[in-house]
Amino acid sequence: xxxxxxxxxxxxxxxxxxxxxxxxxxxxxxxxxxxxxxxxxxxxxxxxxxxxxxxxxxxxxxxxxxxxxxxxxxxxxxxxxxxxxxxxxxxxxxxxxxxxxxxxxxxxxxxxxxxxxxxxxxxxxxxxxxxxxxxxxxxxxxxxxxxxxxxxxxxxxxxxxxxxxxxxxxxxxxxxxxxxxxxxxxxxxxxxxxxxxxxxxxxxxxxxxxxxxxxxxxxxxxxxxxxxxxxxxxxxxxxxxxxxxxxxxxxxxxxxxxxxxxxxxxxxxxxxxxxxxxxxxxxxxxxxxxxxxxxxxxxxxxxxxxxxxxxxxxxxxxxxxxxxxxxxxxxxxxxxxxxxx
Amino acid sequence: xxxxxxxxxxxxxxxxxxxxxxxxxxxxxxxxxxxxxxxxxxxxxxxxxxxxxxxxxxxxxxxxxxxxxxxxxxxxxxxxxxxxxxxxxxxxxxxxxxxxxxxxxxxxxxxxxxxxxxxxxxxxxxxxxxxxxxxxxxxxxxxxxxxxxxxxxxxxxxxxxxxxxxxxxxxxxxxxxxxxxxxxxxxxxxxxxxxxxxxxxxxxxxxxxxxxxxxxxxxxxxxxxxxxxxxxxxxxxxxxxxxxxxxxxxxxxxxxxxxxxxxxxxxxxxxxxxxxxxxxxxxxxxxxxxxxxxxxxxxxxxxxxx
Numbered sequence: 001x002x003x004x005x006x007x008x009x010x011x012x013x014x015x016x017x018x019x020x021x022x023x024x025x026x027x028x029x030x031x032x033x034x035x036x037x038x039x040x041x042x043x044x045x046x047x048x049x050x051x052x053x054x055x056x057x058x059x060x061x062x063x064x065x066x067x068x069x070x071x072x073x074x075x076x077x078x079x080x081x082x083x084x085x086x087x088x089x090x091x092x093x094x095x096x097x098x099x100x101x102x103x104x105x106x107x108x109x110x111x112x113x114x115x116x117x118x119x120x121x122x123x124x125x126x127x128x129x130x131x132x133x134x135x136x137x138x139x140x141x142x143x144x145x146x147x148x149x150x151x152x153x154x155x156x157x158x159x160x161x162x163x164x165x166x167x168x169x170x171x172x173x174x175x176x177x178x179x180x181x182x183x184x185x186x187x188x189x190x191x192x193x194x195x196x197x198x199x200x201x202x203x204x205x206x207x208x209x210x211x212x213x214x215x216x217x218x219x220x221x222x223x224x225x226x227x228x229x230x231x232x233x234x235x236x237x238x239x240x241x242x243x244x245x246x247x248x249x250x251x252x253x254x255x256x257x258x259x260x261x262x263x264x265x266x267x268x269x270x271x272x273x274x275x276x277x278x279x280x281x282x283x284x285x286x287x288x289x290x291x292x293x294x295x296x297x298x299x300x301x302x303x304x305x306x307x308x309x310x311x312x313x314x315x316x317x318x319x320x321x322x323x324x325x326x327x328x329x330x331x332x333x334x335x336x337x338x339x340x341x
Numbered sequence: 342x343x344x345x346x347x348x349x350x351x352x353x354x355x356x357x358x359x360x361x362x363x364x365x366x367x368x369x370x371x372x373x374x375x376x377x378x379x380x381x382x383x384x385x386x387x388x389x390x391x392x393x394x395x396x397x398x399x400x401x402x403x404x405x406x407x408x409x410x411x412x413x414x415x416x417x418x419x420x421x422x423x424x425x426x427x428x429x430x431x432x433x434x435x436x437x438x439x440x441x442x443x444x445x446x447x448x449x450x451x452x453x454x455x456x457x458x459x460x461x462x463x464x465x466x467x468x469x470x471x472x473x474x475x476x477x478x479x480x481x482x483x484x485x486x487x488x489x490x491x492x493x494x495x496x497x498x499x500x501x502x503x504x505x506x507x508x509x510x511x512x513x514x515x516x517x518x519x520x521x522x523x524x525x526x527x528x529x530x531x532x533x534x535x536x537x538x539x540x541x542x543x544x545x546x547x548x549x550x551x552x553x554x555x556x557x558x559x560x561x562x563x564x565x566x567x568x569x570x571x572x573x574x575x576x577x578x579x580x581x582x583x584x585x586x587x588x589x590x591x592x593x594x595x596x597x598x599x600x601x602x603x604x605x606x607x608x609x610x611x612x613x614x615x616x617x618x619x620x621x622x623x624x625x626x627x628x629x630x631x632x633x634x635x636x637x638x639x640x641x642x643x644x645x646x647x
Contacts (some may be wrong), residue, residue, distance in 0.1 A: 078467035108470035134446030153521035
């Protein structure tokens with residue numbers, strides 16, 4: 001298919017919602033789908049004050065469905081034996097709500113959903129770490145997954161190759177916080193704080209964070225470890241473990257990753273051309289204002305690219321708007337661009 | 342009254358670093374004469390590392406097998422390129438040795454062949470339901486994810502499917518994360534595609550410290566490990582009581598034979614685990630840790646080292 005032809009199926013825009021106002025603004029500003037989580041450790045954004053209870057989830061699903069949009073529920077952490085009932089209840093609750101898909105990672109959760117609610121569509125979460133088509137085939141053969149969310153580790157040619165061999169559609173991350181590690185396979189947070197995305201649905205949890213003004217500058221700590229030290233006037237970001245400045249062989253630098261956001265606006269024509277099913281926006285933990293801003297820009301971009309891919313280019317005002325809400329005020333193409341790796 | 346438990350077997354995990362061919366072969370010559378029961382072989386971190394080719398790995402497997410070791414071939418932890426899937430096929434279809442799957446793609450290839458296999462640390466088995474599902478596909482042994490605690494293991498063991506062995510990572514730098522990015526190349530400001538094999542310079546990885554000088558991670562190509570060495574030798578009684586079948590020691594550039602000897606002597610009841618652990622810990626550049634086992638942050642050393 002040439003880059004000039006119009007694709008048969010438009011790219012679906014999947015936006016995050018940490019609460020009902022975010023869900024509504026995402027729907028109002030052009031999200032095709034919104035993904036949410038419940039108020040416990042069954043999802044990977046288990047933050048205080050965030051997420052949906054039975055009532056707001058029901059209101060959210062009604063709101064989205066009334067406008068012809070879809071709602072997905074993320075149940076993408078890994079239950080331990082003592083907590084299994086919570087995940088079982090969450091799957092049942094999602095099915096009862098009539099959501100359009102459950103996004104899951106653990107085999108026990110996928111297996112339960114498949115057997116108990118055979119009509120409930122399943123997506124493999126990015127936390128399922130499927131980076132190759134053999135892994136995708138595994139989840140498709142056993143659980144009938146209808147879509148897979150790819151970890152943010154593949155270059156564009158690799159994404160294309162996976163897609164050509166995948167039995168299901170691919171959802172890729174387009175914008176937002178950037179995991180540098182393969183999702184679902186990173187234990188850095190629990191190594192320092194005792195809590196990880198897999199076990200607890202959190203990374204670098206706020207309760208383990210300390211901010212301290214010192215004569216040397218503003219210091220940020222996680223679980224007691226010095227993550228970064230900022231000179232006066234230097235912007236200080238949230239001390240996510242992998243985005244600190246550390247010392248390796250006498251050099252002090254961002255040894256793992258800079259505080260930066262993923263932004264793939266300029267890759268849209270290629271993603272559309274190769275037949276990617278959906279673009280995911282990260283950030284259920286962010287404010288309704290973030291959701292509004294990012295949804296607006298991406299809606300406009302996807303529509304412009306679909307109208308005329310050959311003439312498409314990210315507008316400066318889009319980049320400006322996204323820059324305002326980016327971590328560290330800078331963006332990257334991440335692993336899609338080989339040189340980043 | 343204590344329940345008599347079978348003595349766990351001792352395993353050596355795959356070498357996670359890039360060592361030159363000579364060092365690797367010398368190392369395994371010593372392992373052939375060591376008290377280890379099971380040896381996991383293969384490059385699991387980076388497909389650009391080619392200390393040995395497939396035939397040489399298989400020859401080494403035969404050599405260790407002839408020395409009385411159970412040999413298991415370990416697969417890559419992160420599979421991206423088609424060439425890596427082709428290599429995975431060759432590993433899974435070797436027809437001779439059991440394979441340790443470190444990615445769900447490997448689980449698929451092994452299960453469709455009807456082979457029995459080991460679930461490595463790269464497979465997320467966090468509960469008994471997941472383990473039972475995978476046992477149904479041919480898993481005969483699972484390595485507990487390193488972030489799980491003794492308490493979770495006890496719950497898992499109570500519901501463990503029949504015929505499935507449990508292996509615990511008891512010694513070594515913990516495998517914590519994998520990335521598309523090569524951190525060793527990045528440290529040298531080199532692109533990943535032109536890394537000049539700098540991992541060869543770091544037989545135990547590159548230590549990462551905070552700006553206060555506290556070492557806590559080690560960079561090993563695309564893998565991030567703990568700087569601290571997990572040592573559960575003191576927990577031997579509990580490991581036995583929990584009916585753990587296999588204890589995994591992860592190879593380090595120096596002193597691995599002494600670690601295996603210490604575990605073997607303690608398992609035979611010839612040495613005191615507390616004292617043996619103290620001796621081993623005294624040699625560690627960044628100290629020991631047992632936090633995960635105790636249900637705490639992994640880098641902590643919880644058990645008294647008095």
